[in-house]
Amino acid sequence: MPTLRKDPITDRWVIISPTGSKKPSGIGQVCSRITPEDGPIGFCPFCTGNETATPPEVLAYRQAGTKPNEPGWTLRVTPNKFPALRIEGSLDRTGEGVYDKMNGVGAHEVIIETPDHYGRLSLLAQKEFEDVIWAYRDRIIDLKRDKRFKYILIFKNQGAEAGASLPHTHTQLIALPIVPQMVNEELEGAKRYYRYKERCILCDIVRQEINDGSRVVSTNDDFVALEPFAPRFPFETWILPRQHDSHFEDIKKNEAENLARIFSDTLKRIMKALNWPPYNFMLHTSPFDDMVVEYYHWHFEIIPKSTRVAGFEWGSGFFINHTAPEEAAAFLRDVDLTDFK
Amino acid sequence: MPTLRKDPITDRWVIISPTGSKKPSGIGQVCSRITPEDGPIGFCPFCTGNETATPPEVLAYRQAGTKPNEPGWTLRVTPNKFPALRIEGSLDRTGEGVYDKMNGVGAHEVIIETPDHYGRLSLLAQKEFEDVIWAYRDRIIDLKRDKRFKYILIFKNQGAEAGASLPHTHTQLIALPIVPQMVNEELEGAKRYYRYKERCILCDIVRQEINDGSRVVSTNDDFVALEPFAPRFPFETWILPRQHDSHFEDIKKNEAENLARIFSDTLKRIMKALNWPPYNFMLHTSPFDDMVVEYYHWHFEIIPKSTRVAGFEWGSGFFINHTAPEEAAAFLRDVDLTDFK
Numbered sequence: 001m002p003t004l005r006k007d008p009i010t011d012r013w014v015i016i017s018p019t020g021s022k023k024p025s026g027i028g029q030v031c032s033r034i035t036p037e038d039g040p041i042g043f044c045p046f047c048t049g050n051e052t053a054t055p056p057e058v059l060a061y062r063q064a065g066t067k068p069n070e071p072g073w074t075l076r077v078t079p080n081k082f083p084a085l086r087i088e089g090s091l092d093r094t095g096e097g098v099y100d101k102m103n104g105v106g107a108h109e110v111i112i113e114t115p116d117h118y119g120r121l122s123l124l125a126q127k128e129f130e131d132v133i134w135a136y137r138d139r140i141i142d143l144k145r146d147k148r149f150k151y152i153l154i155f156k157n158q159g160a161e162a163g164a165s166l167p168h169t170h171t172q173l174i175a176l177p178i179v180p181q182m183v184n185e186e187l188e189g190a191k192r193y194y195r196y197k198e199r200c201i202l203c204d205i206v207r208q209e210i211n212d213g214s215r216v217v218s219t220n221d222d223f224v225a226l227e228p229f230a231p232r233f234p235f236e237t238w239i240l241p242r243q244h245d246s247h248f249e250d251i252k253k254n255e256a257e258n259l260a261r262i263f264s265d266t267l268k269r270i271m272k273a274l275n276w277p278p279y280n281f282m283l284h285t286s287p288f289d290d291m292v293v294e295y296y297h298w299h300f301e302i303i304p305k306s307t308r309v310a311g312f313e314w315g316s317g318f319f320i321n322h323t324a325p326e327e328a329a330a331f332l333r334d335v336d337l338t339d340f341k
Numbered sequence: 342m343p344t345l346r347k348d349p350i351t352d353r354w355v356i357i358s359p360t361g362s363k364k365p366s367g368i369g370q371v372c373s374r375i376t377p378e379d380g381p382i383g384f385c386p387f388c389t390g391n392e393t394a395t396p397p398e399v400l401a402y403r404q405a406g407t408k409p410n411e412p413g414w415t416l417r418v419t420p421n422k423f424p425a426l427r428i429e430g431s432l433d434r435t436g437e438g439v440y441d442k443m444n445g446v447g448a449h450e451v452i453i454e455t456p457d458h459y460g461r462l463s464l465l466a467q468k469e470f471e472d473v474i475w476a477y478r479d480r481i482i483d484l485k486r487d488k489r490f491k492y493i494l495i496f497k498n499q500g501a502e503a504g505a506s507l508p509h510t511h512t513q514l515i516a517l518p519i520v521p522q523m524v525n526e527e528l529e530g531a532k533r534y535y536r537y538k539e540r541c542i543l544c545d546i547v548r549q550e551i552n553d554g555s556r557v558v559s560t561n562d563d564f565v566a567l568e569p570f571a572p573r574f575p576f577e578t579w580i581l582p583r584q585h586d587s588h589f590e591d592i593k594k595n596e597a598e599n600l601a602r603i604f605s606d607t608l609k610r611i612m613k614a615l616n617w618p619p620y621n622f623m624l625h626t627s628p629f630d631d632m633v634v635e636y637y638h639w640h641f642e643i644i645p646k647s648t649r650v651a652g653f654e655w656g657s658g659f660f661i662n663h664t665a666p667e668e669a670a671a672f673l674r675d676v677d678l679t680d681f682k
Contacts, residue, residue, distance in 0.1 A: 099346065
């Protein structure tokens with residue numbers, strides 16, 4: 001029997017209608033990994049030696065003694081060469097009859113996680129993955145100073161099918177002059193729950209999930225990786241801090257280490273289980289304006305790209321998912337990572 | 342300069358960031374049309390003669406004297422053989438800690454628009470297209486009687502890339518025991534505007550757009566086809582009644598004729614302009630519970646499938662669109678349909 005499940009934060013209903021097959025159809029058909037066997041790289045602006053092909057870096061972690069915009073970096077952040085938003089200018093909010101618009105002011109940056117063209121986030125060493133976490137944090141802290149910005153989206157598109165325009169692994173960052181509506185809805189949903197219960201809904205979810213266990217992929221001292229109760233997509237996986245924390249950028253050193261650990265482990269499991277699927281992930285965190293938020297809890301949402309997701313979801317916001325999250329969690333828990341490479 | 346534009350109904354902001362190229366990248370790369378040159382059909386459950394491969398029909402328009410579930414039909418509606426929801430059972434809404442769920446009770450039907458395997462909605466004759474409109478209406482009227490259902494989604498996935506599992510052209514219908522959240526948000530947005538202005542926001546949009554003209558693709562006595570002010574996708578196109586009308590199923594005979602006319606013309610323009618792209622469309626209409634709604638106005642939203650839409654939109658609800666709607670509208674207006682076939 002299919003079930004309708006409601007996401008308790010956003011009130012989004014999802015149809016969970018398992019087909020009975022173990023692996024979801026449409027996942028694992030396209031491999032987003034690249035290797036030297038795929039043929040010559042061609043020109044890659046994200047590879048070492050091609051630093052002048054991107055706008056000048058705004059952050060880099062590099063070997064001592066190496067110069068900005070030259071080789072020697074292990075992680076590099078540059079403005080997007082084809083930005084969706086421009087950093088210069090004022091917002092100039094104006095109307096046009098029933099419509100509203102403003103100038104597209106914002107930042108659009110690219111975090112190149114490794115100089116290795118064949119590198120993948122899931123293949124990074126622990127220290128390298130921690131650096132990715134620190135780069136996200138450092139850029140947020142820096143961009144927060146610009147009072148025109150209200151929110152930062154940090155997201156990754158891996159694989160052309162998931163929207164990546166370059167195969168060299170990278171994360172994107174967009175600083176926005178508004179809080180996206182979906183973030184506002186999540187915040188509103190969380191606020192509603194807080195008013196009623198005086199507890200953070202995500203704290204309650206974390207507690208209930210760890211207690212129940214059926215949707216948990218893994219845990220460590222600071223984090224839990226789980227399949228949400230009402231996932232929009234097969235193998236949608238969230239990573240949440242176990243303790244309440246509203247703003248990602250407040251992450252502590254030991255937490256960053258544990259986040260790198262569980263994030264790497266989770267990605268490895270998804271890559272192995274679904275044969276390197278194209279995927280997206282996004283950081284959900286609190287807007288800049290709010291100092292400490294009692295009712296909201298930052299987290300990452302990872303979405304393996306399913307080619308068979310029907311497009312009508314775009315028109316309705318209503319999702320049909322043929323893989324129950326309990327099945328997906330069991331599948332991911334059972335992945336044997338001993339020979340992962 | 343990119344601009345941020347707000348959809349006045351849903352408050353969804355969209356970045357319009359034109360790249361300067363006429364045709365959007367990622368559209369027109371895959372052709373969703375099939376012809377005899379594509380090779381043997383294989384077994385198609387939607388073709389004439391294979392009526393027993395589907396569950397028994399719930400509606401068919403057929404030649405006089407032909408029997409149900411036998412050849413002789415021109416349009417046929419059957420329950421989906423692999424339904425996302427089941428028609429039998431009670432809703433049994435229950436909780437599970439912080440979570441809510443209910444049985445997946447609903448209807449899931451397939452409207453086979455033509456017996457022709459190589460047929461396409463845009464290739465149907467006027468009379469055939471009108472029949473499709475009537476089939477949508479007839480099924481809504483019938484399913485409305487089941488008091489468990491609160492909303493009907495009518496949508497089309499054309500092409501595997503847009504989520505279609507079979508190439509034979511068809512529309513899907515899902516009757517739901519809840520109103521989808523995105524519909525609720527649209528209704529709420531429209532209600533907010535009505536409280537303030539005492540006018541329907543969609544009536545105001547229609548008036549402003551026809552007056553302005555820059556985003557209009559075409560009009561006739563009863564309808565307008567236009568690119569919305571804040572489109573999520575390149576060549577997203579809406580078809581709206583010019584006069585206020587909250588429920589699609591109240592459509593009158595002359596309106597159905599004019600809807601078939603403008604819908605067919607619009608699809609032809611999109612097919613020609615973008616080389617038969619995979620696409621989705623969805624009917625947005627008022628929930629069953631409401632009798633007459635002053636503030637909401639039914640319409641169709643057509644979305645050509647863009648392979649380059651980045652997946653992060655799933656995580657943020659925030660869209661980046663590299664084609665300005667004014668450009669798309671001009672492009673579609675200029676399509677020459679004289680040799681369309």
